[in-house]
Amino acid sequence: PATAPPRRLWLAGRPQPAPCNAVFAAWRAAGRLTPALLWTRIERAIRAGHVGLAGYLARYLDPGDRHWVGLWRRVHEDPTRVLSAPAFEVDHPMGRRILTYGITRQARADAVQALALWEQLKGRQAFGEGTRRRVTREIALRLALQDAPAWEECLKALGVTATAGRWGPLRLRAALELGDWQAVIDLIHRLPPDRRERPRWRYWRARSLAALGEARHAEAVYAELAATRHYYGFLAADRLGVAYPLKTRRSDDDTEALAELARAPGIRRAHELLVLERLPEARREWHYATRDMSEAELLRAARLARRWGWHDRALVTLARTRHADELDVRFPTPFRETIERHTAAHEVDPAWVYAIIRQESSFMPDVRSPSGALGLMQLLPRTGRSVAERLGTRLAHRRELLDVETNLRLGIAYLARTLEMTRGHPVLATASYNAGYGTVRGWVPRDGTVAADRWIETLPLAETRNYVRNVLAYTTVYDHRLDGETTVLTDRMPPIGIRLIH
Known part of the structure; x- marks a missing residue:
């Protein structure tokens, strides 16, 4: 790692191997270490739980700023201390930074208490409107994940609404937004079996397993999804580095069968209206002509519509069948x-x-x-x-x-x-x-x-x-x-x- 760019190594937020120390020393001597980069590494170290590293880095701060690191470390260990710290009585950019960290950290453990703290503290510092909304939203999402009282009202106050029965997926999206992978898995497990097995939630279960270090189990789910042709299947294939299932089933047109279908009165009327560019009427006629068709007849009708260049009817008609592999019909390339x-x-x-x-x-x-x-x-x-x-x-x-x-x-x-x-x-x-x-x-x-x-x-x-x-x-x-x-x-x-x- 000592051969990597110093800035990238510095911003890793974790202790680096001993050979990196000489690199960092030369980098600092060249004047490349700015206060912003120093505070960024301190924050990342604390967020990653490396509070000792944060304390070590404090030596490079101006003496008047070092107390902030000590306060941040104490807030990390016990976020409720934000109430008793006199440093937060006076507005200061670093105080705002540490306070929002403490509130959102407390929300992970007890969102109800975090909300109470936030209501007491947000008036003490000059938080911008964006920060207020971000912190409030994170608390509300944590309330949802913890099934706390009045979490629905909290979300509604932020403009997040859902109809009855839709709060489950909303809570899942909250877990995804927060990156709480274990909560994602737990919430997916609580879905009804038919919904749990949908590609969407199978993919996110695999993503969560991978994020939690369960690579083998994640790959098994990805492999199943990668054999399917849709958004989540393509993403799963990318995770495994395999090709997409894009082989097209060529239309096996029976010319006589298509000609016979084209002679059917309703189909013929639809075609005549199409030629006259009376498109709404043509679509209505097509609908009536095909509404009672069998699977085989619908497939033939879709192929006929495609032959006529009537791509929207070909799409709609094929969608009523199980023939999803006719990509030339489903994904036409007119114009x-x-x-x-x-x-x-x-x-x-x-x-x-x-x-x-x-x-x-x-x-x-x-x-x-x-x-x-x-x-x-x-x-x-x-x-x-x-x-x-x-x-x-x-x-x-x-x-x-x-x-x-x-x-x-x-x-x-x-x-x-x-x-x-x-x-x-x-x-x-x-x-x-x-x-x-x-x-x-x-x-x-x-x-x-x-x-x-x-x-x-x-x-x-x-x-x-x-x-x-x-x-x-x-x-x-x-x-x-x-x-x-x-x-x-x-x-x-x-x-x-x-x-x-x-």
Whole structure:
């Protein structure tokens, strides 16, 4: 380790081997050790339980600051001492830092007592609003994990709500946000058996086992998940370093059978309406024509819709069957020339664009959402106008967003702008496309970073959680569909932190 960069060794927060001492001495002599770096190592040492190291490091502080280390060590050993320490009577940045540490540490053992302490102490120091909310939120989440009285009211006061029967998953998300891996395992075990065995919770059980040092048990769960084709399966495969199950089952089209199906009165009417671009009526006719079909007939109908280039009906129809391996039907690639032209101009991944389109509109060019979003990429008219102006053009009327070329041109430009605002972070850009950049910025941790899978799982909006998971999984499949190569999903998921976003 003595060959590693001194700064990285210094910030490890634990005692280093003796050969590192000479490295540190030379580093200090060169004036590279700043007060901020010194306090960072002291804090990390205390958080890791190496209070002796923290005491040793105090010798490098100015004499007037050394008493803070002694106070911090005492708070670590018994957080309730924060009440009796006279140092906290006067506002001081270091006092605020130690006090919040003591409160959150006490919350792990007794959140009710921590809440009482916080209510008494938060007025003594000039805490910023962000710090107040962060500490209050951590106490509330700990109250939830400890099943303390009134924990639901505490969370509701913070704007965290859930319907009856949904507090269990919320408590699981609280445990994930806090990184309390044993609590994650315990809460998953308390879920009903059918929910416990869902891929989502199997993955998080494995993640928790791995974090607790149970690598062999974690790998067994990962291996089962890695054989499946979805978001959690891809993440599990990445943990094991194995390939994704992306082999496509080629459609075995029976030309005569498809021709016979196309002659059926309802199917024929649907096709005629499709040709006339009366799309809502065509979809209704298709629905009535296929509603009583058998599994084999639905599969044939999905293949027929795909042959016609009616990709949204192919998707919907195939979803009613158990034939999930027909990836050419489930993940179509229409408008490819247009998409690749605009993605090349804006340096955006076409697989990501296809994933967004599949999630947003299922390839229905005429779709309109209740919020007023339009077209393939579901652009709001005000967004379309803003993007058009940035491109030096004009959107005369909102109905122009129903034109495929216009929608893709503006939608891809907007996606590129979102990626730029999030400094090229695919997860943050995807979440921003769904929930808005300002909203997502408020969800990004202010202190340090968090693993992207944990961040996604603990997002406050279920719609955005599902959206981001789906888009990431779809991007992985489309990556393979477009050129036969696949970027590892976790490479698209770097850590999340406020310094990673404008």
